[in-house]
Amino acid sequence: MLEKKYLTPRQIVSELDKYIIGQKDAKKNVAIALRNRWRRMHVQSDMQKEIVPNNILMIGATGVGKTEIARRLANIADAPFTKVEASKFTEVGYVGRDVESMVRDLVEQSVNLVRLSKKEAVRERAEEAVESVILDALIPPVRTAPKSPSAVVENGDAEKMSDAELNEKTRERFRQKIKSGEIDERKIEISIQSGGGGNMGMVGGGMDEVSMMNLQDMLSNVIPKKTKKRKVTIGEAKKLLLEEESAKLIDMDEVKDEAISKAENTGIIFIDEIDKIAVSSKKGGGGGPDVSREGVQRDLLPIVEGSAVSTKHGVINTDHILFVAAGAFHVAKPSDLIPELQGRFPIRVELENLTKDDFYLILKEPKNALTKQYEALLGAESVSLEFADEALHELAELAFHINEEVENIGARRLHTVMSHLLNDILFDIPDEISANAKIMITRELVAERLSNLVKNKDLSEFIL
Numbered sequence: 400m401l402e403k404k405y406l407t408p409r410q411i412v413s414e415l416d417k418y419i420i421g422q423k424d425a426k427k428n429v430a431i432a433l434r435n436r437w438r439r440m441h442v443q444s445d446m447q448k449e450i451v452p453n454n455i456l457m458i459g460a461t462g463v464g465k466t467e468i469a470r471r472l473a474n475i476a477d478a479p480f481t482k483v484e485a486s487k488f489t490e491v492g493y494v495g496r497d498v499e500s501m502v503r504d505l506v507e508q509s510v511n512l513v514r515l516s517k518k519e520a521v522r523e524r525a526e527e528a529v530e531s532v533i534l535d536a537l538i539p540p541v542r543t544a545p546k547s548p549s550a551v552v553e554n555g556d557a558e559k560m561s562d563a564e565l566n567e568k569t570r571e572r573f574r575q576k577i578k579s580g581e582i583d584e585r586k587i588e589i590s591i592q593s594g595g596g597g598n599m600g601m602v603g604g605g606m607d608e609v610s611m612m613n614l615q616d617m618l619s620n621v622i623p624k625k626t627k628k629r630k631v632t633i634g635e636a637k638k639l640l641l642e643e644e645s646a647k648l649i650d651m652d653e654v655k656d657e658a659i660s661k662a663e664n665t666g667i668i669f670i671d672e673i674d675k676i677a678v679s680s681k682k683g684g685g686g687g688p689d690v691s692r693e694g695v696q697r698d699l700l701p702i703v704e705g706s707a708v709s710t711k712h713g714v715i716n717t718d719h720i721l722f723v724a725a726g727a728f729h730v731a732k733p734s735d736l737i738p739e740l741q742g743r744f745p746i747r748v749e750l751e752n753l754t755k756d757d758f759y760l761i762l763k764e765p766k767n768a769l770t771k772q773y774e775a776l777l778g779a780e781s782v783s784l785e786f787a788d789e790a791l792h793e794l795a796e797l798a799f800h801i802n803e804e805v806e807n808i809g810a811r812r813l814h815t816v817m818s819h820l821l822n823d824i825l826f827d828i829p830d831e832i833s834a835n836a837k838i839m840i841t842r843e844l845v846a847e848r849l850s851n852l853v854k855n856k857d858l859s860e861f862i863l
């Protein structure tokens with residue numbers, strides 16, 4: 400695997416370029432932030448503690464790539480990543496403690512990542528163990544009472560193998576068959592574990608989230624795991640048992656420790672819609688939702704500034720977690736956030752509105768470009784789909800136009816336009832349009848299917 404973690408800032412940007420069009424400034428700044436974490440890890444330890452991440456505030460209209468950049472960044476960094484909507488904390492029923500749930504989510508992600516890599520590391524050993532379990536179910540080993548070797552020689556026919564040896568030979572043959580998958584269809588009965596204590600719905604009451612989780616964890620360790628007998632094919636058994644056998648080989652305490660430190664040092668938390676918890680200075684007079692918004696900001700503060708949060712996997716320090724916040728800031732301004740919070744997001748990047756040319760490139764270039772997605776979808780039906788270049792220009796133009804006329808939803812508009820364009824084709828395959836057909840999307844086709852709709856504002860408000 401590519402050593403993703405050690406990419407230079409320029410390499411990080413060019414990785415991001417594979418998915419995101421434009422937004423140079425934002426890419427550059429997140430690349431620096433990411434590389435700085437690597438730099439920090441290589442600093443002498445007394446200074447290391449002092450270096451805190453420069454959290455980033457991304458400002459830009461909807462659908463211009465804010466979330467996409469953060470998500471791809473986490474991918475590149477192979478870092479635990481979690482995304483929350485700040486406005487969620489202002490909803491009814493919110494309690495201050497909830498804000499910490501984003502840190503717990505991050506740790507959960509981290510545990511998953513670490514567990515996955517450990518699982519990969521023990522894979523071979525686990526597979527062998529699985530084969531043994533299946534083999535025992537198919538051909539149980541004969542338990543020979545230990546006899547002296549001389550006794551075997553005396554009683555046994557030279558030609559005839561002892562039962563034990565025969566059994567061992569047969570088992571060896573079947574072990575090969577299990578390995579090669581040639582008897583994957585055959586059914587066997589295996590016993591598999593069916594969960595632990597389950598959900599302790601009945602406890603709770605006045606208890607807070609963390610003690611609740613700890614209690615659940617404790618109970619599920621104390622209550623013996625039930626095993627259940629099931630008849631499954633050998634192929635299925637392999638999958639089911641692999642989970643169990645790898646779990647036996649993985650030391651969960653080690654996973655937890657590693658996961659906590661991975662989240663502490665490389666974790667990225669993306670706080671979306673942060674503008675929704677800013678209190679616009681224009682609106683004046685407090686009360687109601689504004690109070691709760693400011694409350695959420697105050698609750699966020701210790702987490703962003705660095706504090707210890709207890710999770711069911713252990714206590715995590717949030718000092719070095721990278722926070723990326725994003726918002727459109729149409730109504731409220733970044734300066735409407737409480738000063739302490741503003742100070743914690745020193746890097747401001749503005750994302751530009753996307754142009755027609757950006758739209759054209761977004762349709763065509765990214766690794767996951769919409770055109771490529773639809774080509775792949777139709778490919779599954781053995782139908783080839785191709786877009787003429789002018790057709791893409793026309794689509795970009797139309798999408799841009801609708802954004803101006805109806806509502807600006809950024810690149811998301813391309814999704815609605817594209818799905819409307821291809822709707823009939825998607826419906827007609829494979830009944831009317833059969834496999835091996837070649838479909839070329841021309842400019843004329845785009846015009847025919849979309850132009851009227853675009854001209855009629857009322858229609859496009861509903862359909863596009």
Ligand SMILES: Nc1ncnc2c1ncn2[C@@H]1O[C@H](COP(=O)(O)OP(=O)(O)OP(=O)(O)O)[C@@H](O)[C@H]1O
Nearest residue numbers: 418419420460461462463464465466467761810811
């Ligand atoms: N610059 C871009 N390059 C490529 N694709 C983009 C770009 N901007 C947006 N997209 C596409 O548009 C969709 C929405 O983008 P994204 O989720 O990043 O929006 P956002 O800026 O987070 O908006 P919001 O403020 O509504 O959360 C995604 O599917 C993404 O692939």
Ligand SMILES: [Mg+2]
Nearest residue numbers: 465466467671
């Ligand atoms: Mg978003």
